[in-house]
Amino acid sequence: MKIFAHGSDGSDRSYSGLGDIVGAEIRDLFELTRPPEPSESEWDRVHRSMAESMTRPGSPWRTVALSVAAGIALAVGAITCWPAQPPANPGPEVAQVSRSEPADELASFPLATEDDVEIHSIRGDGWKSAVLGRSAMTEEISWAGPNDIQVKSSAPDEYYGAEPKLSGGTHNMPVIWADDSLRVR
Amino acid sequence: MLNPPGSSVSTDAILLDRLARGDRAALDELFRRYRGVAFRVAYRLLDNEADALDAVQEGFVKVIRHVDRFGGRCALKTWVLRVVSNAALDLGRQRKRRQARFVSATVDCPVDYDPADRMTEIERSELRKTVAEALAGLPEAQRLTFVLHVEGGFSYREVADSLGVPIGTVMSRLFFARKRLQILLADRVQA
Numbered sequence: 001m002k003i004f005a006h007g008s009d010g011s012d013r014s015y016s017g018l019g020d021i022v023g024a025e026i027r028d029l030f031e032l033t034r035p036p037e038p039s040e041s042e043w044d045r046v047h048r049s050m051a052e053s054m055t056r057p058g059s060p061w062r063t064v065a066l067s068v069a070a071g072i073a074l075a076v077g078a079i080t081c082w083p084a085q086p087p088a089n090p091g092p093e094v095a096q097v098s099r100s101e102p103a104d105e106l107a108s109f110p111l112a113t114e115d116d117v118e119i120h121s122i123r124g125d126g127w128k129s130a131v132l133g134r135s136a137m138t139e140e141i142s143w144a145g146p147n148d149i150q151v152k153s154s155a156p157d158e159y160y161g162a163e164p165k166l167s168g169g170t171h172n173m174p175v176i177w178a179d180d181s182l183r184v185r
Numbered sequence: 186m187l188n189p190p191g192s193s194v195s196t197d198a199i200l201l202d203r204l205a206r207g208d209r210a211a212l213d214e215l216f217r218r219y220r221g222v223a224f225r226v227a228y229r230l231l232d233n234e235a236d237a238l239d240a241v242q243e244g245f246v247k248v249i250r251h252v253d254r255f256g257g258r259c260a261l262k263t264w265v266l267r268v269v270s271n272a273a274l275d276l277g278r279q280r281k282r283r284q285a286r287f288v289s290a291t292v293d294c295p296v297d298y299d300p301a302d303r304m305t306e307i308e309r310s311e312l313r314k315t316v317a318e319a320l321a322g323l324p325e326a327q328r329l330t331f332v333l334h335v336e337g338g339f340s341y342r343e344v345a346d347s348l349g350v351p352i353g354t355v356m357s358r359l360f361f362a363r364k365r366l367q368i369l370l371a372d373r374v375q376a
Contacts, residue, residue: 026370035234047216050246054250
């Protein structure tokens with residue numbers, strides 16, 4: 001059994017148990033198709049353009065400096081005037097839902113190194129994986145009701161391309177799911 | 186004691202100090218030091234040599250202009266590549282309508298290639314196109330993570346620092362990127 005770990009020192013050495021996530025085959029393919037280095041004359045052209053844009057009269061350098069100065073002045077003015085402004089009506093609260101990567105039963109999420117775990121015995125037959133440790137969810141979970149969610153827009157999932165669909169769900173709970181039939185294979 | 190301008194042994198800190206003092210030679214050294222890896226990253230994100238060079242130029246100009254904002258919380262290379270890759274992504278969005286997937290065999294061939302290797306170079310160009318299309322099939326976050334790791338030579342930690350995400354997210358993105366590439370490049374790699 002392989003148990004993988006996050007290292008505390010942040011170096012990839014700590015992840016040696018995980019092996020190469022990308023894989024040698026894909027690395028080799030990218031190595032093989034690596035673009036040729038531009039010629040020195042091409043680099044010279046880029047360097048000249050770069051230097052010119054830095055030194056040109058009326059270059060964005062000055063624009064940036066003036067913009068920053070103006071921005072600071074506006075910010076100071078805004079801060080000075082801020083207490084005099086009435087508090088804005090916050091309106092209905094809309095939860096920000098972040099996109100997450102799709103879960104994959106094959107994904108290995110590092111928890112401990114191979115040296116950290118010693119398994120003496122495992123009961124039962126036919127198991128494919130052993131769950132070690134405690135659940136990170138130690139408190140009661142409160143689910144949102146239909147009136148707690150306002151859907152403003154939706155778009156196909158970036159990874160699978162599946163269309164999100166919305167339903168009232170059961171027991172007054174909203175249900176959002178992706179149509180698996182549209183999944184990109 | 187400071188290294189003389191142009192010295193290849195200058196550390197990032199010394200180079201930054203010289204840049205902050207407006208040392209023109211420091212700009213040259215910064216460019217020479219990181220232009221190659223910056224180009225490879227930008228090329229993978231844009232799949233076009235001219236666009237990649239534009240992104241490198243834009244990125245380095247931004248680096249020099251905002252060198253005072255570099256807080257030193259990560260390596261200079263990490264910061265430079267983050268700025269260049271952001272410039273590349275911006276450029277890619279601006280030129281999204283442009284169908285620039287075609288990779289010219291003339292551009293891709295080394296100037297002094299051996300005629301005996303001509304077929305190999307053409308095949309390599311085709312393969313490069315296939316890989317570019319597969320890479321373009323990844324979600325942007327996965328693609329950027331993958332390119333910084335594979336082409337930028339960043340460790341998981343360096344990619345995490347560069348993108349400002351947890352290291353577990355980097356590993357997860359790489360995992361899903363690999364799975365996706367295995368599907369998209371099924372005839373080239375084994376699942």
